[in-house]
Amino acid sequence: MGIEEMGDFEELEIQDRLEDISEFEHSLENSQGLENLDETHIRRTERLEEGIYRDTIGSFGMPAEMDSLENELISGEPLEDMEHWHMQEGDMSCAVVCQEFVAEELLDTELNEQDLVEFAVSKGWFDPETGTTLEDTGNILEYLGLEVAQNEHGSIEDIERTLEEGGKVIAGVNNISLLTPDSMESIFYPSLTANHAVEVIGIDRTDPSNVKVILNDPGLPGGRGITYDLEEFQTAWNTSGGFMVSAYRSDK
Amino acid sequence: MKEYIKQVQEKQAVRSMIPMNFQMGFPVLNQKGQELLAIFPYYRTKVEGSQIHMSIPRFQAVVTYPSGRLVRVEDMKYNSRYQEVDFSAYPGVFSRGTGEHAAAYREAVERYLDRVGALLKQRSDQAEISAEQIGLMQEELFQIIEPFYTEYYRKLLEE
Numbered sequence: 573m574g575i576e577e578m579g580d581f582e583e584l585e586i587q588d589r590l591e592d593i594s595e596f597e598h599s600l601e602n603s604q605g606l607e608n609l610d611e612t613h614i615r616r617t618e619r620l621e622e623g624i625y626r627d628t629i630g631s632f633g634m635p636a637e638m639d640s641l642e643n644e645l646i647s648g649e650p651l652e653d654m655e656h657w658h659m660q661e662g663d664m665s666c667a668v669v670c671q672e673f674v675a676e677e678l679l680d681t682e683l684n685e686q687d688l689v690e691f692a693v694s695k696g697w698f699d700p701e702t703g704t705t706l707e708d709t710g711n712i713l714e715y716l717g718l719e720v721a722q723n724e725h726g727s728i729e730d731i732e733r734t735l736e737e738g739g740k741v742i743a744g745v746n747n748i749s750l751l752t753p754d755s756m757e758s759i760f761y762p763s764l765t766a767n768h769a770v771e772v773i774g775i776d777r778t779d780p781s782n783v784k785v786i787l788n789d790p791g792l793p794g795g796r797g798i799t800y801d802l803e804e805f806q807t808a809w810n811t812s813g814g815f816m817v818s819a820y821r822s823d824k
Numbered sequence: 825m826k827e828y829i830k831q832v833q834e835k836q837a838v839r840s841m842i843p844m845n846f847q848m849g850f851p852v853l854n855q856k857g858q859e860l861l862a863i864f865p866y867y868r869t870k871v872e873g874s875q876i877h878m879s880i881p882r883f884q885a886v887v888t889y890p891s892g893r894l895v896r897v898e899d900m901k902y903n904s905r906y907q908e909v910d911f912s913a914y915p916g917v918f919s920r921g922t923g924e925h926a927a928a929y930r931e932a933v934e935r936y937l938d939r940v941g942a943l944l945k946q947r948s949d950q951a952e953i954s955a956e957q958i959g960l961m962q963e964e965l966f967q968i969i970e971p972f973y974t975e976y977y978r979k980l981l982e983e
Contacts, residue, residue: 663870664845701912702868702882702899703845707836724834744844748869748876762933764829767847767869812844813833 643778648735650774650786650797653677657788657796661685664703667742667769668692669790671712674740674771674819678718688712709742709769710817719820726816728785728802732775739820741772744812747791750800766812773797825941832864832885837897842866842883849881849973850933850965851940852980855958860889860947862940863980870914877914880976889947905979916972929968936964 656676660669665685672683692698695715697708710720723730731741747768774786776799785805789795800808809815829848832838846866854861865881886896900906921929939961943953962981969977 664843664868667844699843703843705840705843707840709844746847748871751871762937764848765833765866767845769844811847813830815844 645778646774646776646786647732648772648774648786649677653740653771653773653788654797658685658790659793659795660790662689662700664700665689665698666790667704667709668698668712670742670769670771670788671710673788673790674742675713675716675718677740678819678821679716704769706744706812706815709744710819713817713819717822719822721818723816723818724813726814728775728806730818731772731816734816734818734820735772735775737820739818742769742817742819743772743809744768744815745770745805745808746811747789747808749808749811750789750804763808763811766808766815770795772816775802825937825944828862828887828941828944829864831892832887832894835885835894835897837894838885841897841899842885846881846883850936850969850977852965852977853940853943853953853958853961854981854983855953855955856888859891860943860953861895861983862887862889862944863983865976865980869918876918878916878918878970878972879914880909880911880973882911884980889944890950892948909976916970918970920968920970932964932968936961936968939964 653673656673658669660666662668662685668688669685672685672688675681676683689698689700692704692708692712693700695711697711698704706722710722714720726743731743734741744766745768746763746766747770749763768789768791770790771788772785773788776784776786778784783802784799785802786797786799787795787805789798792798829851832848846868849865849867851862851864854863864885864887866883866885867881868879870877882900884896884898884900885894886898887893888895900909901911921933943957943961947953965977966974
């Protein structure tokens with residue numbers, strides 16, 4: 573079902589000259605113009621011409637583009653995993669929220685960021701002022717009974733294997749490296765090490781010459797199922813040395 | 825320089841004490857008698873629109889050369905020399921490397937990191953570092969850091 577067929581939609585024409593559109597356009601390109609507003613509404617932003625965009629809001633269905641996320645050349649379950657995404661509430665809670673995503677996906681349950689934050693604080697695994705250390709990333713999942721392994725020097729093949737085996741992956745990246753590709757004038761340089769955690773929910777090899785990495789990024793408003801070129805993701809991931817946490821159900 | 829950064833990041837104390845939300849800033853070198861101390865600061869960022877807000881570095885990892893031994897990982901919030909610093913604030917935005925200055929900035933950063941890496945290698949190979957070399961490194965550092973980091977880095981160089 574395409575977005576045009578959704579019921580209860582509003583069409584908004586927003587004609588607004590933006591002064592600095594480069595970062596917005598990059599975000600738009602990566603999210604394919606789609607943004608989940610809440611559990612039942614989705615916004616599609618289309619570029620009409622330079623500096624002018626049109627927003628269409630519809631009730632949640634399956635925008636045509638999302639159908640392409642179901643094929644055997646995509647490892648993982650991005651469509652299902654995208655349903656668990658939400659924007660992180662705390663500035664420093666990315667790793668906690670990624671664990672929330674993973675736990676919900678593997679345990680088929682509903683969790684709450686605030687509850688997990690309080691729990692992690694009580695265990696000394698999270699500080700609201702500073703966040704989660706590499707060493708402690710995955711502790712919540714282990715506590716919940718999942719099989720967890722850290723890999724300090726992971727590869728894309730390691731991620732794919734985990735996803736194909738029914739596991740889930742959290743990766744350490746530099747989020748500014750993801751937001752500021754070389755095409756942008758403003759380059760934040762250098763991103764020497766990682767500063768953020770994301771969940772990798774799919775590797776799309778539908779076009780072998782244009783491999784895509786699909787993420788649930790809790791730090792971006794359009795972070796649900798956001799996709800990057802493999803090279804862009806690898807650059808951001810290299811800042812952590814390829815740090816990844818794999819999680820599986822213990823009855824795998 | 826990448827190899828030295830990798831070695832620091834793999835230290836167990838760094839993995840267990842420095843949160844992944846903090847990224848490494850420009851390292852500095854201090855000569856302490858026969859040893860060269862490399863101080864690796866860690867700060868956090870916040871992106872708003874097209875602006876990258878930067879905090880004062882709250883964490884430090886200090887490695888001594890030629891041994892490559894990690895001698896300290898510290899949360900500076902609890903260091904009396906930094907009592908007046910608000911580590912929760914973002915005192916400025918990234919500006920040095922924006923727009924028409926981006927290419928020149930990138931070259932200056934690479935030059936600085938190459939120089940730091942070369943000095944670490946020189947000391948690791950048991951060769952002495954001259955005061956002149958340290959001075960040149962520091963000059964280049966102040967050309968690339970954001971203005972709101974000046975006081976912080978001056979403090980680092982006094983350690």
